[in-house]
Amino acid sequence: MNAIAEPIKAHPRAATIFTCVLAALAGLMFGLDIGVISGATQFIQAEFRIDDRTIEWIVSAMMLGAAIGALGAGWMSSALGRKRSLILAATLFVAGSLLSGWAWSPATLIGARFVLGLAIGVATFTAPLYLAEVAPVRIRGAMISTYQLMITIGILVAFLSDTAFSYSGNWRWMLGVIAIPGALFLLGVLLLPDSPRWLMMRGRRAEAVVVLTRLRGDAAVVVSEVADIEEQLKTPQRGWHLFLQNSNFRRSVGLGVLLQVMQQFTGMNVVMYYAPRIFEGMGYNTESQMWFTAVVGLVNVLATFIAIGLVDRLGRKPILYIGFTVMALGLGVVGTMMHLGIRTHVEQMFTVAMLLTFIVGFAMSAGPLIWTLCSEVQPLKGRDFGIGCSTFTNWIANMIVGVTFLSLLNGIGNAATFWLYAGLNLVFLVITFLLIPETKGVTLEQIERNLMAGKPLREIGQ
The missing domain is CATH 1.20.1250.20 (MFS general substrate transporter like domains)
Known part of the structure; x- marks a missing residue:
């Protein structure tokens, strides 16, 4: 019996670690994408010889994409699930970052920033929702707070990165380097389970119980949480x-x-x-x-x-x-x-x-x-x-x-x-x-x- 019990006990600890990593990377990437453009604009303007109006659109295309991404994120997280939505967001993060670094024209850069915006719109809606549904009660508030704090840290890291690359004026590396945390985020999401709440919303109660058992490791806690979710789902949106x-x-x-x-x-x-x-x-x-x-x-x-x-x-x-x-x-x-x-x-x-x-x-x-x-x-x-x-x-x-x-x-x-x-x-x-x-x-x-x-x-x- 002990040989079987030990792995079960280990699962909740591993799930908590992965949840922390996801919280940090989701918030960090959001902050990176907000902050990274700040130091790059003057070098982009010099290379492409564009006016301030074009720079404004390069900066703001991301926000337009985020607005559209946020509009579709509610439907997507419900229909596809929180995990698949985050996988899509992470994929778009990586693609948008790489395309930004390789951009051969202002129009390409605007398009790349729009793609990044779509990723941000989906991730900023879905990541806190996923964390709230997967994290144990004792650390749920801390995870959401960590997510918010990591946004500001991401902005700081982006500014420091821009400063380092500014000595060479290499704006392509400024924008492209954030594909690295994007790839780590994608890996982290792939390793995590579906949200138990989403599974129950889709009528997959048995799968939700299995996931909660892996995440909590305590049968009494699982029974209580399943009951809470069932009660909440009686109030439809x-x-x-x-x-x-x-x-x-x-x-x-x-x-x-x-x-x-x-x-x-x-x-x-x-x-x-x-x-x-x-x-x-x-x-x-x-x-x-x-x-x-x-x-x-x-x-x-x-x-x-x-x-x-x-x-x-x-x-x-x-x-x-x-x-x-x-x-x-x-x-x-x-x-x-x-x-x-x-x-x-x-x-x-x-x-x-x-x-x-x-x-x-x-x-x-x-x-x-x-x-x-x-x-x-x-x-x-x-x-x-x-x-x-x-x-x-x-x-x-x-x-x-x-x-x-x-x-x-x-x-x-x-x-x-x-x-x-x-x-x-x-x-x-x-x-x-x-x-x-x-x-x-x-x-x-x-x-x-x-x-x-x-x-x-x-x-x-x-």
Whole structure:
């Protein structure tokens, strides 16, 4: 009996390790693809001799692809399964990365970035869903948090990689090297089982029990979890019908859409995609631009821990108040310094410090908390639909920001562009006061009851 029992005990530990690897690689790759283009644009522009408008589309094609990928990811993860969807995403990651590195024209590069976007759209919907369904209860929250944290680490790694390749100006390696983690991600997904919840959704209960037994190693835990899944599946997702029939649900969907517009129009992804160009406007040379871009990534990672530590202590709204205020102040001062003229080294460093202050404001507030709120305000029957709408909005708003920033710089100037984003953050401060609920310590069921009872949005967390 002992000879048989030992391998069974080993399986849950192995499954946990693979789950951790998957969480890290999925988030890391998402961050890599966001950050990698930042350092490459100036070298791409020089080689192909293209204007800023074409660069904007090279940057933003990925967001368009992600929006379309996110739209289809819900159907795909249901019809094909979470695992097959992730296999497809990983394959697209590798193909898009290699094609980016081999791109022979701007049009090819735009197409490659679109393919990467499709991969991101599918992966960002499916990976957290898969992790939540496969990870043991004791580490489920940690896995989702790890995924979010690894996105910021991926951005930092991309910035450091860009800095290393910038000395040779080799943008092809900058973009192509992320095929390596893509291949590792693909390998990791192939080694993992199907989601037990998906198997039960497809009527394959016996297979789900086998998978859960491998993952948990405890018969009592398996019985309990199977019962929980069966109970949850009694509440089918009817988001589209609910959206058409219930005005209160339309309010929650609208709030989720608004939250994502707010997150994207803070200006954070302007810095993520165009940091070297911003530092160029401050008077720095190419080498300094790249290193300061890496510092941006590091500050983004470290400041994320502020949100993790404070979100369940201070609450959502106080942190958003602080974040939008800090972001408005940071960008307002950056714009003012650019308006007055940055002439001395001290003025340069002060302007950089204020830009980093803006990064801290975002990473501690709107970055992680918007996603938290978007999931909390949607009722159970329409949660997939509501989150799908907000995710799609995130990528469309992201694309609008990416495809307009350089045009704004060229049209109204550096200072006015940063003042514009500072002003938007002040508007978001007012919206937070008027519309955003405080959901700290409130159950999802209570939020849903308040929403469906017709309470004002700002009061559904009371």
